[in-house]
Amino acid sequence: MSPLSVLFSYARPHRGVLLASLVLVLLAGGSGLVQPLVAQHVLEALGTGSSAVGWLVLLTALVVAGALLTGVQSWWQQRTAERVVRDVRRDLVHRLIRLRVPELDRRPPGDLTARITSDSTLVQKAATEGLVQVANGVLTTLGAVVLMGVVHLGLLGVTLGVLVVVAVLMGFVLPKIRAAVARAQESVGAIGAAVDRVLGAVRTVKANGAEQRETDTANQAVERAYEAGLFGARYVAMVSVLTGLAIQAAFLSVLGVGGALVASGSMTAPQLIAFLLYVFYLASPLASLASGLSTLQQGLGAVNRIDEVSRMPVEDDVDGPVGPPATTAPPRVEFDGVEFAYPGRGPALRGVTYTVDPGTRTALVGLSGAGKTTMFALLQRFYEPTAGQVRIDGVDIATLPRAEVRKRIAYVEQDSPVMAGTLRANLLYAEPDAAEADIAEVLRVTRLDAFVARLEHGLDTEVGTRGVTLSGGERQRLAIARALLRKPGVLLLDEATAQLDARNEQALGEVVEQASRRCTVLLIAHRLSTVTSADQILVLEHGLVRARGTHDDLVRTDPLYRELAATQMLVPGDVEPTDITGVAG
Numbered sequence: 001m002s003p004l005s006v007l008f009s010y011a012r013p014h015r016g017v018l019l020a021s022l023v024l025v026l027l028a029g030g031s032g033l034v035q036p037l038v039a040q041h042v043l044e045a046l047g048t049g050s051s052a053v054g055w056l057v058l059l060t061a062l063v064v065a066g067a068l069l070t071g072v073q074s075w076w077q078q079r080t081a082e083r084v085v086r087d088v089r090r091d092l093v094h095r096l097i098r099l100r101v102p103e104l105d106r107r108p109p110g111d112l113t114a115r116i117t118s119d120s121t122l123v124q125k126a127a128t129e130g131l132v133q134v135a136n137g138v139l140t141t142l143g144a145v146v147l148m149g150v151v152h153l154g155l156l157g158v159t160l161g162v163l164v165v166v167a168v169l170m171g172f173v174l175p176k177i178r179a180a181v182a183r184a185q186e187s188v189g190a191i192g193a194a195v196d197r198v199l200g201a202v203r204t205v206k207a208n209g210a211e212q213r214e215t216d217t218a219n220q221a222v223e224r225a226y227e228a229g230l231f232g233a234r235y236v237a238m239v240s241v242l243t244g245l246a247i248q249a250a251f252l253s254v255l256g257v258g259g260a261l262v263a264s265g266s267m268t269a270p271q272l273i274a275f276l277l278y279v280f281y282l283a284s285p286l287a288s289l290a291s292g293l294s295t296l297q298q299g300l301g302a303v304n305r306i307d308e309v310s311r312m313p314v315e316d317d318v319d320g321p322v323g324p325p326a327t328t329a330p331p332r333v334e335f336d337g338v339e340f341a342y343p344g345r346g347p348a349l350r351g352v353t354y355t356v357d358p359g360t361r362t363a364l365v366g367l368s369g370a371g372k373t374t375m376f377a378l379l380q381r382f383y384e385p386t387a388g389q390v391r392i393d394g395v396d397i398a399t400l401p402r403a404e405v406r407k408r409i410a411y412v413e414q415d416s417p418v419m420a421g422t423l424r425a426n427l428l429y430a431e432p433d434a435a436e437a438d439i440a441e442v443l444r445v446t447r448l449d450a451f452v453a454r455l456e457h458g459l460d461t462e463v464g465t466r467g468v469t470l471s472g473g474e475r476q477r478l479a480i481a482r483a484l485l486r487k488p489g490v491l492l493l494d495e496a497t498a499q500l501d502a503r504n505e506q507a508l509g510e511v512v513e514q515a516s517r518r519c520t521v522l523l524i525a526h527r528l529s530t531v532t533s534a535d536q537i538l539v540l541e542h543g544l545v546r547a548r549g550t551h552d553d554l555v556r557t558d559p560l561y562r563e564l565a566a567t568q569m570l571v572p573g574d575v576e577p578t579d580i581t582g583v584a585g
């Protein structure tokens with residue numbers, strides 16, 4: 001779709017009211033045109049001593065009607081503009097939240113936010129005021145042109161000649177406005193991205209004394225937006241200059257040619273005067289046309305950035321009623337020859353095959369970057385395998401709606417995100433109707449009950465942006481409590497206890513063990529002490545399962561596992577300190 005058709009598509013649902021608005025503009029214009037004639041009659045009546053009441057009433061009615069029509073037209077137009085921007089923003093919010101994870105991975109959130117907040121406002125005016133002004137300008141200009149033709153065809157030719165020259169110049173200027181707005185909006189997106197980057201890691205920025213560097217980065221985008229804005233403003237100003245010049249040039253040409261025609265007797269003086277009045281009358285529709293075209297170009301400059309979001313792939317199977325899972329029994333989870341690579345990267349998983357039996361605990365261990373978190377991401381259909389299948393209870397999850405897959409799974413992320421809001425809102429995020437008894441139970445098992453009891457507002461305490469007012473361990477326990485409250489079929493814990501003190505870690509280890517009687521648990525852990533009692537441990541290396549078994553089996557059979565265990569003093573051993581961060585070498 002061309003940008004113009006996209007713009008029309010925003011206006012289309014409101015075409016009725018926009019057409020009505022156009023009619024009102026024309027009527028208000030018409031009433032304005034008639035008023036001088038009626039005023040003339042009033043003056044004539046007063047001069048001749050006859051009654052002017054009728055004309056006065058008509059004049060008053062015209063003035064009032066004109067004002068009312070203008071008021072109603074302005075209200076309809078602005079209301080429609082607000083509706084257009086509301087629809088665009090609704091659609092953008094809806095899509096952005098549903099964008100596929102790979103798409104979100106490669107776009108700065110600040111830029112996406114700017115499309116909702118800033119770009120949409122330009123489209124709002126273009127799809128309403130711009131279109132009405134252009135239509136009004138075109139219709140009124142055409143009307144004036146027809147009447148000019150009735151008065152004198154030759155002079156009409158002269159006028160049109162001048163207008164064509166101006167139209168060609170406009171054709172050069174208008175696309176510049178559009179390009180400038182597109183550049184300015186890109187920069188506004190870049191400002192959003194830069195600020196978002198800083199605010200998302202404000203402590204890192206401060207701790208590294210990077211305030212000035214980050215300010216400079218954001219300011220570069222601010223400067224680019226300013227330059228592009230100025231560039232566009234120059235051309236917008238040029239449009240009004242051209243419109244003024246068009247009228248002046250038409251007036252002078254008509255005066256010159258018309259004067260000669262009158263002198264030669266092929267035209268009467270009143271004809272010339274009438275024609276000149278029409279030339280002046282043209283000023284208003286031409287101004288409306290020029291301003292409407294500028295507004296349209298500005299909207300077209302922004303429409304691409306909005307339309308780009310409409311073309312990004314979304315997860316279209318996360319809405320609608322999913323219904324309760326067919327069974328509450330813990331399911332079997334299988335990876336069967338699963339291969340996967342992130343866009344532009346080498347393989348992250350290279351043919352992973354394993355089965356997790358219902359109601360058991362499987363631990364994934366291995367060096368950093370081995371592909372553990374990637375498996376969790378595939379299990380929730382954040383990404384799709386490039387080969388192989390992930391199955392839940394024997395069903396390939398690629399054949400299930402994402403909502404259904406995710407409903408069965410509770411996921412505690414590596415950095416256990418907590419969202420701004422209250423503790424309660426975070427806890428009940430997936431289960432808004434959870435029973436008080438269940439809430440109390442999960443708070444107890446995650447040992448958050450004492451913490452909550454100490455807070456003045458208890459569960460209604462605000463946790464700040466990303467839970468910044470909580471400690472790392474409290475955030476993790478909150479995330480685990482949220483997961484347990486869902487009573488999931490599958491529980492995924494990614495380094496979920498990494499930030500807990502030893503006492504809490506042990507307590508939560510027991511909770512997870514208990515949970516595995518009700519659900520299938522997969523947990524990723526670097527601290528092997530948390531996984532020694534798992535039913536099955538998978539050792540991952542470079543996207544492959546290199547060994548599997550219980551802790552005791554693996555200590556005996558797998559050198560890498562033995563090394564990991566020895567460095568964590570879980571087995572006696574004489575081990576060279578090895579890089580287990582995967583950073584070096």
Ligand SMILES: Nc1ncnc2c1ncn2[C@@H]1O[C@H](COP(=O)(O)OP(=O)(O)OP(=O)(O)O)[C@@H](O)[C@H]1O
Pocket residue numbers: 105342343345348367368369370371372373374375414
């Ligand atoms: N969103 C992403 N885009 C591109 N590459 C990614 C992405 N996420 C992870 N990777 C890469 O994929 C590989 C596997 O990453 P993954 O997060 O699965 O490792 P991991 O075993 O969980 O590591 P860790 O123990 O450090 O969390 C790594 O090389 C990583 O750099």
